[in-house]
Amino acid sequence: MIEVTDIRKSFTVRSRAGGLRRRRTTVRAVDGISFTVAPGEFVGYLGPNGAGKSTTIKMLTGILSPGSGTVRMDGLDPSRRRTALARRIGVVFGQRTTLWWDLPLRDSLTLIRHLYRVDARDHRARLAELTDLLDLGPFLGTPVRQLSLGQRMRGDLAAALLHDPPILVLDEPTIGLDVVSKATVRGFLERVNVERGTTILLTTHDLGDIERLCRRVMIIDHGRLAYDGDLERLRAEVAADRVLVVDLVRPAPPVELPGVAVERVEGPRQWLRVPRGTNAAAVVAALADRAEIADIALREPDIEDVVTRLYRDGGLIAAEPAG
Ligand SMILES: Nc1ncnc2c1ncn2[C@@H]1O[C@H](COP(=O)(O)OP(=O)(O)OP(=O)(O)O)[C@@H](O)[C@H]1O
Numbered sequence: 001m002i003e004v005t006d007i008r009k010s011f012t013v014r015s016r017a018g019g020l021r022r023r024r025t026t027v028r029a030v031d032g033i034s035f036t037v038a039p040g041e042f043v044g045y046l047g048p049n050g051a052g053k054s055t056t057i058k059m060l061t062g063i064l065s066p067g068s069g070t071v072r073m074d075g076l077d078p079s080r081r082r083t084a085l086a087r088r089i090g091v092v093f094g095q096r097t098t099l100w101w102d103l104p105l106r107d108s109l110t111l112i113r114h115l116y117r118v119d120a121r122d123h124r125a126r127l128a129e130l131t132d133l134l135d136l137g138p139f140l141g142t143p144v145r146q147l148s149l150g151q152r153m154r155g156d157l158a159a160a161l162l163h164d165p166p167i168l169v170l171d172e173p174t175i176g177l178d179v180v181s182k183a184t185v186r187g188f189l190e191r192v193n194v195e196r197g198t199t200i201l202l203t204t205h206d207l208g209d210i211e212r213l214c215r216r217v218m219i220i221d222h223g224r225l226a227y228d229g230d231l232e233r234l235r236a237e238v239a240a241d242r243v244l245v246v247d248l249v250r251p252a253p254p255v256e257l258p259g260v261a262v263e264r265v266e267g268p269r270q271w272l273r274v275p276r277g278t279n280a281a282a283v284v285a286a287l288a289d290r291a292e293i294a295d296i297a298l299r300e301p302d303i304e305d306v307v308t309r310l311y312r313d314g315g316l317i318a319a320e321p322a323g
Contacts, residue, residue, distance in 0.1 A: 002037040002060065002167060002201060007069030008223075009055050029055040031223030032069075039166065040197045042189075044204065044214035044231070052223040053203045057171050060201070061091050074166055087116055090160030094172035097156055099144040105155045106140040109162060116163040123162065130158040133188055150181030157188060161198075168192065170202045174209055186212045243299045244272040244280060249292040257286050268294070 009030045014022050030052045037043050047053050058064040059071055062078030062085055071078055074088045091098075099108040113123040131137055134154040139147060147155060153173060160168060170189075174182045190213055192198045202209060210217060210231060217234060219227040227234060246255075247269050254262035255270060259278055263271040272287075274280050280298055287293065 001039050001072075001074060002035075002199065003070075003072040004036070004056075004060070005034050005070045007033050007056070007059055007066040007071060009052075009059060009064060009067045028223050030059070030066075030220075033220065033223070033225050034069075035218060035225065035228055037199055037201060039199050040193070041216065042193045042200045042202070042214050044202050044210040044217040045220065046204070046210065046217055047220035047226075051220045053220060054171060055223075056220065057169060057201075057203060061085075061089065061169055087163060088165050089167045089169060090163070090165040091169045092153075092156050092160045092171065092173050094153065094170075094175040097144065097152055098159055099152070099155055101145045102143055104141045104143055105136065105147065108144060108155070109159060112159050112162055118163050126162055126164060127158070130161060133191065134158055134184070150177050150184070153177060153181065153185060154188075157185065161192065164196070166197075166199060168198050168200045170200065170204075172204055173202070174204065174206050182206075182208070189213060241273045241275050242280065244274055244283060245297045245299060246270050246272060246287065246293060247295040249294045252291055255287060255290060257283060257290075274298075 007030055008028070011027045011029055013025050013027055015025065016022060033052075033056065045053055045056070055064065059066050060073060060078060062082040065079035073085055076085050076088065078085050098112075099105065100111065103111070109127060110123075113120070118126070131140065134157060136154060136158060139151050139155075142151075144152060144155065157173070168189075173189075174185055177185065186209060189200065189202075193200050193213075200213075202214065204210065215231060216229065217227065217231050218225055219234075243263065244260075249268065251268045252270075254265055255272070257272070259275060260283055261273045263273050265271075272283065274283055284293075284296060
């Protein structure tokens with residue numbers, strides 16, 4: 001169980017304000033966030049760059065203390081009980097590894113057994129299981145520095161789960177992975193969640209991760225929760241529109257078509273928002289009557305669109321408990 005109550009964290013940033021003068025500004029990285037993740041839930045944590053995701057994750061894992069508010073991970077306060085917490089949670093940061101760079105993967109995993117004081121027999125059984133699920137066998141003897149990104153990520157997942165923690169926190173676990181490695185990692189995470197009942201909080205920019213794995217999503221922007229609820233409801237209410245990216249032969253004023261809003265114009269390129277229920281082919285045909293088209297592409301909404309739209313429209317969907 002993860003319980004977060006009104007956490008906040010600000011950073012003071014110094015910048016040059018011209019000449020020798022320096023300006024201090026305060027960045028409210030996390031600005032009053034509350035949520036609960038029940039045991040066995042698999043929740044996606046999304047938001048645009050700089051929204052406050054990593055800062056939240058750092059507070060959940062005890063790397064940073066909240067400026068105010070409380071965090072309880074399986075009942076523990078992460079910033080005060082880091083050692084006890086380490087045995088109850090697994091953490092994976094896609095951008096860096098917890099493995100020892102020069103050691104073969106197997107030795108890294110053995111060291112982790114000692115760190116977490118896992119019983120030797122339990123360790124053997126768990127390692128065998130994880131080796132099988134993540135197909136680690138072919139590279140257990142390879143030094144971590146020689147592993148591909150996908151292999152290393154599988155090694156990191158094994159390291160995070162060797163001590164069988166009830167909670168797993170993942171920060172961009174599929175970043176940079178190819179399609180096959182992504183599928184392996186996603187399939188593995190799904191099994192861990194379903195078969196072991198592990199509670200998982202997943203931060204990602206990859207909507208594919210979310211679609212495959214999470215029923216509930218939380219979206220953060222400017223340090224606040226903009227949405228907390230069902231993925232399907234979010235898609236239906238917010239991400240309904242698609243965007244037609246049109247390259248005209250010559251720059252032109254924003255095209256006027258019924259029901260279609262021009263979002264952006266850059267030289268000959270225009271971005272047209274096509275609402276759900278509007279036939280994109282009919283829009284293209286109407287457009288072709290008015291202007292000469294050089295190229296056209298239809299873009300499905302991605303996470304950034306969803307978040308941008310949530311804010312552009314000003315009407316945040318009220319946060320609601322998962323259900
Ligand atoms: N140590 C720090 N010192 C100063 N400012 C920081 C620090 N860490 C984060 N910030 C600022 O806090 C805000 C939130 O950053 P955070 O890393 O939590 O965002 P994020 O959602 O994880 O972004 P990304 O998707 O780019 O990883 C940003 O404006 C960032 O510049």
